[in-house]
Amino acid sequence: MDFKLTKEQLLVRKMVREFAENEVKPIASEIDEEERFPAETVAKMAKLGMMGIYFPKEYGGAGGDVLSYAITVEELAKVCGTTAVIVSAHTSLCCAPIFENGTEAQKQKYLPDLLSGRKLGAFGLTEPNAGTDASGQQTTAVLDGDHYVLNGSKCFITNGSVADVFVVFAMTDPKMGNRGISAFIVEKGFPGFSQGKHEKKMGIRGSSTCDLIFEDCIVPKENLLGKEGAGFKIAMATLDGGRIGIAAQALGIGEGAIDEAIKYTKERVQFKKRISSFQNTQFQLADMHTRMQAAQFLVYNAAMKKQAHERCSMEAAMAKLFAAEAASDVTRRAVQLFGGYGYTREYPVERMMRDAKITEIYEGTSEVQRMVIAANLGVK
Amino acid sequence: MKIFVTVKQVPDTSGTVAVNPDGTLDRASMQTIINPDDMNAVEAALSLKDELGCKVVAFTMGPPPAEGMLRELMAMGVDEGVLITAREFGGSDTYATSQIIAAAIDTYGVEPEDIILAGRQAIDGDTAQVGPQIAEKLHLPQVTYAGEIKKDGDVLTVKRILEDGYMTVKVHTPCMITCIKELNQPRYMNIGGIFNCYQMPVTVMTYDTLKDHPLIDKSTIGLLGSPTNILTSFTPPQKGAGMMLEGDGKETTDKLAGILAAKHII
Numbered sequence: 203m204d205f206k207l208t209k210e211q212l213l214v215r216k217m218v219r220e221f222a223e224n225e226v227k228p229i230a231s232e233i234d235e236e237e238r239f240p241a242e243t244v245a246k247m248a249k250l251g252m253m254g255i256y257f258p259k260e261y262g263g264a265g266g267d268v269l270s271y272a273i274t275v276e277e278l279a280k281v282c283g284t285t286a287v288i289v290s291a292h293t294s295l296c297c298a299p300i301f302e303n304g305t306e307a308q309k310q311k312y313l314p315d316l317l318s319g320r321k322l323g324a325f326g327l328t329e330p331n332a333g334t335d336a337s338g339q340q341t342t343a344v345l346d347g348d349h350y351v352l353n354g355s356k357c358f359i360t361n362g363s364v365a366d367v368f369v370v371f372a373m374t375d376p377k378m379g380n381r382g383i384s385a386f387i388v389e390k391g392f393p394g395f396s397q398g399k400h401e402k403k404m405g406i407r408g409s410s411t412c413d414l415i416f417e418d419c420i421v422p423k424e425n426l427l428g429k430e431g432a433g434f435k436i437a438m439a440t441l442d443g444g445r446i447g448i449a450a451q452a453l454g455i456g457e458g459a460i461d462e463a464i465k466y467t468k469e470r471v472q473f474k475k476r477i478s479s480f481q482n483t484q485f486q487l488a489d490m491h492t493r494m495q496a497a498q499f500l501v502y503n504a505a506m507k508k509q510a511h512e513r514c515s516m517e518a519a520m521a522k523l524f525a526a527e528a529a530s531d532v533t534r535r536a537v538q539l540f541g542g543y544g545y546t547r548e549y550p551v552e553r554m555m556r557d558a559k560i561t562e563i564y565e566g567t568s569e570v571q572r573m574v575i576a577a578n579l580g581v582k
Numbered sequence: 583m584k585i586f587v588t589v590k591q592v593p594d595t596s597g598t599v600a601v602n603p604d605g606t607l608d609r610a611s612m613q614t615i616i617n618p619d620d621m622n623a624v625e626a627a628l629s630l631k632d633e634l635g636c637k638v639v640a641f642t643m644g645p646p647p648a649e650g651m652l653r654e655l656m657a658m659g660v661d662e663g664v665l666i667t668a669r670e671f672g673g674s675d676t677y678a679t680s681q682i683i684a685a686a687i688d689t690y691g692v693e694p695e696d697i698i699l700a701g702r703q704a705i706d707g708d709t710a711q712v713g714p715q716i717a718e719k720l721h722l723p724q725v726t727y728a729g730e731i732k733k734d735g736d737v738l739t740v741k742r743i744l745e746d747g748y749m750t751v752k753v754h755t756p757c758m759i760t761c762i763k764e765l766n767q768p769r770y771m772n773i774g775g776i777f778n779c780y781q782m783p784v785t786v787m788t789y790d791t792l793k794d795h796p797l798i799d800k801s802t803i804g805l806l807g808s809p810t811n812i813l814t815s816f817t818p819p820q821k822g823a824g825m826m827l828e829g830d831g832k833e834t835t836d837k838l839a840g841i842l843a844a845k846h847i848i
Contacts, residue, residue, distance in 0.1 A: 217773070217776065270777075
């Protein structure tokens with residue numbers, strides 16, 4: 203296994219790190235506090251090609267690779283979990299399924315705007331009664347002449363209130379179970395489509411999370427993504443890719459907390475010594491770094507497998523499971539190293555701890571990741 | 583129309599600066615960055631390119647790894663890089679460096695509408711000499727300390743920002759302009775540019791490429807052709823962290839006076 207980054211990947215890291223330090227970090231605490239979607243940052247990222255990193259230039263992408271995308275999400279997450287998930291959800295959950303399953307006409311119609319960041323994407327699978335059990339879709343789609351009529355609702359949709367294009371799943375044939383689910387490309391302005399209430403969250407508070415509501419929503423027949431009945435398969439494959447993005451987000455959050463903790467413990471003096479000179483601090487930081495380094499190997503490995511078009515379901519699940527749990531552990535330890543100051547909003551580690559938790563939940567809980575890994579091991 | 587930009591790799595002075603026993607900089611042990619003022623020159627060139635659609639060519643003189651810097655500039659939007667590199671050019675001071683870069687630019691070819699942009703000065707030597715010397719050696723007009731550049735046909739209107747005011751100068755192309763940080767905010771590389779930049783052309787000019795140019799003579803290049811002699815060099819002692827007092831009232835000035843008195847300064 204060779205993790206030597208290419209010259210291009212090293213430049214991507216350098217560029218995104220500079221961008222994150224100068225443009226993202228200064229407002230990270232503000233957008234968290236105000237629960238404000240950072241539209242200005244998204245516009246800047248769009249201009250720099252960060253909204254379509256690993257897609258071909260012919261569709262308006264940047265012509266990069268999946269690992270560069272993971273590195274981008276990682277570097278953004280080091281300073282702001284919110285900004286990282288905006289890129290991740292847009293890229294992995296909307297651009298990728300259209301690119302991978304769309305007809306040429308669908309790709310030509312939607313990808314140039316999405317990949318250039320002129321439009322933002324989102325993904326609607328989760329429903330109030332279909333979370334981990336995604337097969338229990340209650341949203342229905344009925345073919346009526348040249349269009350489908352969608353009814354139902356989706357919840358916890360990242361980028362929900364700000365996105366323009368949605369990849370949405372609905373039951374076209376309830377008798378068929380999983381094989382009766384189909385995927386659709388839905389635009390914000392379609393009749394009968396609306397965006398519901400904004401969720402007030404524990405972390406990633408600058409990101410938009412809301413319900414999607416379909417009331418006799420008219421979706422043109424040509425917006426069926428993939429074949430009728432192929433939706434569940436598309437959703438699962440999409441989530442395999444999405445998990446690499448969320449794993450990279452978790453990785454970045456954990457690494458960012460370590461950066462902050464190293465800086466703080468070298469400055470903080472107690473008992474007339476810098477607290478970094480205490481062995482407890484050193485051991486904590488050594489463990490924290492080791493965990494995140496292991497997470498980085500898993501994330502990069504999954505990204506490289508996806509890039510090579512190899513099956514990466516288990517690798518993505520392992521990367522997300524490990525990176526998310528490591529990020530939660532590492533950020534909690536970082537708060538502890540900061541002591542009382544870490545518990546205040548004067549320092550970013552409490553935000554990082556709140557942001558880390560969601561990575562254990564969305565795009566498949568840690569429990570789902572364990573199910574995927576076990577299934578791949580043939581353990582039944 | 584072309585815009586030439588001269589750029590230099592310099593030690594990152596936010597890190598540790600190391601000096602060799604002979605007084606020269608131990609560049610190998612230091613992280614390098616693109617000289618900050620040069621980035622303003624690059625941004626000025628790219629802004630003009632955005633406006634006028636011209637070609638931007640970056641020139642640098644340095645060891646072969648300096649190519650990496652040229653690639654970064656191409657990821658920002660520069661069209662071509664020229665790396666001037668040869669053992670014979672090593673140890674050059676500002677006089678010899680400008681001699682070589684002027685020869686390289688002249689060899690590439692300067693046309694009537696062309697502009698040469700340089701950073702005001704490099705953060706390692708702080709001389710601000712190379713840009714103006716290149717202009718002299720190419721017999722081109724020069725405007726230094728540019729804080730604003732506007733182009734109208736073959737005339738540039740440049741606002742020079744000086745310590746005691748500013749001066750607006752009109753100059754005909756071809757010309758040399760040196761740029762200061764107030765001119766603009768350099769852009770970032772972009773992802774598409776990064777994945778293109780290693781497929782783009784970098785021209786390497788060696789001693790053999792330039793040896794027949796009238797400016798190139800072994801007595802005017804390299805260490806031998808450099809009139810500058812370094813008597814001594816040293817790393818200045820590190821200063822402790824400063825203290826900031828905030829406020830504009832008597833309370834703050836009293837506090838300041840108290841601190842100075844306690845240190846027996848007043």
